[in-house]
Amino acid sequence: MSPKNITRSVIPAIDLYCRKANFKTLKSLSMILGSKKEWYDTKKAPLRTFLVSRCGIFEQLRGRLVEDGKVNLFSVFLTNDSFSFCKMTVDDKFNTSLVDWQKIPFDSTFATDRRQNISLLPVDTLFATEKIISILGVSPNMTNLVSIERERSDLVDFNCKLQSNILEHLLYAKCQGVYVTSTNEKARLLAAVCNPEFIDTFWCELTPIRVSLKENPSISVPREYQMYDPVVRATIKEVVTKRLLRSAFDNDIDPLMCLHLDKGWKLKFPILSSTTGLNFSLKDCLSLDTGKDASDMTEVFLATMESSKVLRTYSNLVDIVMKDNGRLDSGVLKQFNDYVKQEKLNLQHFQAGSSKFLKGAKI
Template identity: 30%
Template sequence: MKFALKKRSSIDALDMYCKKASKRTLKFLSIALGSKHIDIEHKSDIRSNIINHCEILEAARRKLIQKNQIIISSIHLGVKTFTISKFKIELLDENNNKNTDDNIEKQLTVSKPILLDWDKLKLEELFLPDNRSKITLHPTDMTDSIFKLSQYLTTEKENRADLFTIGRPKDTYRLSSKPNSFENVLKINLFEQLLYSTLKNKLSYLNLKQPQTKNNDDAYLPIISDTKLVSQFWCNLTPVRSILNKSFGKGSDESNLQLKSPILLNSIKMHLVRRIIESALQIDNSSNKVTLTPNWEHRLRTYITEDTLGTYTFSECLGFLGRQRECDNRELANVFLQGLSWMEWLQTYIEIENIVTSEKGNYTDEILNQFNAYCHYKKNKIQEFQKGTSPRLTSLENYHDDYDNAPYPNNNNNRNNGERKRKFTPYTQYITGEDKDGSMEDPWIDKIKT
C-alpha cells in the first residue's frame, strides 16, 4: 500500500533544511533574514534564532496571502515625539495565492516595497491626557497617552497596518550625558512596553469577541524589533577602511573608526537612506529598493534634485518647520530603514519558503543544493549592494548625543597640541573582526568547514 506524502508546514520544512545545511550557510541565511548570528558559536543556536524569527515572517506571509498585500508600520518612540514609517508590498499575480487547507498551490511573487508614510509626530500635541500640560511618569498619564496612540495606529481608515514593529533599544538616550538621561531612558522604555502591551491586549480582546479574528482583516501583529539587527543588516558588510583612509588620511581619528561606532553607523545609514530615495527618484543608478506613490514622488522631488544632492535633509523633505536638529534626521533614517528591513526580510523569507516547500516540504538533495545556493547568493547580493554606500563616506554625520564627553580612540596622531577636536564614542575601542577593507564580516566565516 502506498501512502501519499503529507505536506510539511513551511516552518518545519525550513527547519529540516537548516539542520542539513552547514553553519556557514546558516550564517549567510541569518544575514539575509535579519536574525541574530554575530557572536553565536553553536549552529543549533543560529538555527533556533532563524526559526523564531521566521515564525513572525510566516504570520506576515499568511496575512499577505489573505489580503493580497501587507502593510508594515514601524515606530520609534521618543520622550516627546515618535517617528513612523509605513511600507506596503503586494502580490504581483492575484491568481498565485490559492490557499486551500494550508496548501499554497503556486509560488508567491511580490512587488517592491511601496512607501506610504514617513513622519515624525509630537506625542504631547496629539495624545496628551485631558486636563494635563505634559505626559509625566504617572501611570494614568502614560496609560492614557499610549492608549490614544494605539487607537491612532489601529483605527486608520486608509492603509491600516497589518504588522507593527516597535524599535528598541533606543541608544540615543542611553548614551546621552544630559542630567535627565535616566528619566528619558525610563520613560522611553515604559512607552515601548505600554504600546506593545496595549496593542497586544487590544488584539486579545478582538480574538475573544470575534474568535475568527485571526482570519479577518482586523487582525494585526505587534512585535518588538531589535534596532541592532536592523543596523547590522544594512551596515555590517559595508567596506569602510579604504574610503575613510582616503577621505580623512591614514591614521586620523576618523580612519580608525570601527563599524559599531555610532558616528560611523549613523553616517552609513544616513547616506544609505539618501541613496535609496535618490534611486527611487532615478537620480542615483543604484539598485532600486523602493517604489514611491505619485504623492511621495512629487513631495520628495520638490526638495531632492541633482543640485541639492548632499545638502538636503530628511526634515526638509517632510516639510518640518522651525528649528531642525540633526537627531531628527537620524531618527527619520532609522525608522525608514526599520520598516524597509522587515519588507526585505519578508521578501527573502517568501523566496526561501518557495524553495523548501517546492516538494511539499519533503527532503531532496536537489532542493538542499538550491537552498545552499540561495543563501550564498543572498549574502553576496547584500554585500554587493552595501559596497555602493562606501563612496559616499567622504563626510561623517554628527552624533551630538555622545561625542561631547566621550574619550578619543587610542590614537594620538591628530591631537594638534591639545586643540579640542570632535570626540568619538568609547564603542570604537572594542570592536574586532573587521576584514582588510573594514567590513564587519566575521573573520572565520570563510574558514569554517562545518
C-alpha cells in the same frame, strides 16, 4: 518512514533545511533575514532555534500576504519626547510603497487632564499609547505589523527611561494580536520588538569603509573609526536612506529593495528634483529641525524597508523548501544553500554601493 518521505508544513521544513545547512550558511541566513546578532559560540543549535523562532513572525506575515494580497509594515521609534514612524504597504509582488513617514513630538495632546506632558500615571501612558496607534493609521482590511524600537541611551534620566520602556511595552501589548474592528475574523494588528542591532547589521556590516574614510577630508585619523562606532553606522544608514529615496524618486527602482514613491511623495521632496545623486541633506529633505530628528527618521525608514525586504527573501526561501511539500531533497537543499549565498552576495553588493558616499560625508 525516513525523514526524506515526510511532508512538512513551512516552519518544520525551514527547520529541517537549517539543520542540514552548515554554520556559515546559517550565519548568512541570519544576515539576510535581518536577524544577525553576535553569536559567541559556533554551535548551530542556538542559532538555528533563534532563526526558526524569527521565521515564526515572517511566516504569519507571509500567510497574510498570500491571503490578502498586501500587508502594512510599520516601524515606530520611541524617544522620551517624541516618536517617529514609517508606514509602507507591500503587495504580493513585493512592490513596496512609502505611505507615511513622520516624527511627532509628545506635546500636551498626548497627556490627559490638561497636563503639558505625558505623566507616569497609567491613565496617561495608556492615553498616549492609544493616540500613537490612532496616528499610525492601521487598516482593518489587511494585516498590520508594528515593529517597535526605543531610544537606548545611558544619558537619559530614570523617569525618561521608564517612560519609553513603558510606552514600548504598552504599544506592543496594545498591538499584539488585536482585532482592529469587532468584525475582523482574525487579528489584524501584530507587533514585534525591533532590535537595533539587526538593522545596523542588515544595512551596514558588509559596507567597506576603510578606503572611503581615508579619503574623507573631515577625518584626521581614519583608523580610529570602526564599523561598530555608532557614528559610522549612523552615517552609513543616512547614506542608504538617501540612496533609496533617490532611486525611487528617479523611478530607477532598486531591484533588491523595490521601493516606490507615488506622486504625492515626490511633491513632498522638492529638494530631490533640484539636486542630483545624494547631494541633499536628509534633514532638509524631510523638513526636520535637527540631525537627531533625521537619524530617528532614518531608523524607522530602514527598519520598515528591512521588514519588506526580509519578507520577500523569506517568501522565496519558503517557495524553495516547499517545492516537494517540505520533503528533504538534495536538489532542494542545494537550491536552499545557493539562494542563501546569492542573497548574501546581493546584500553585500547593495551595501558596497554606500562606500563611495562616505568620502564626502560629515561623520
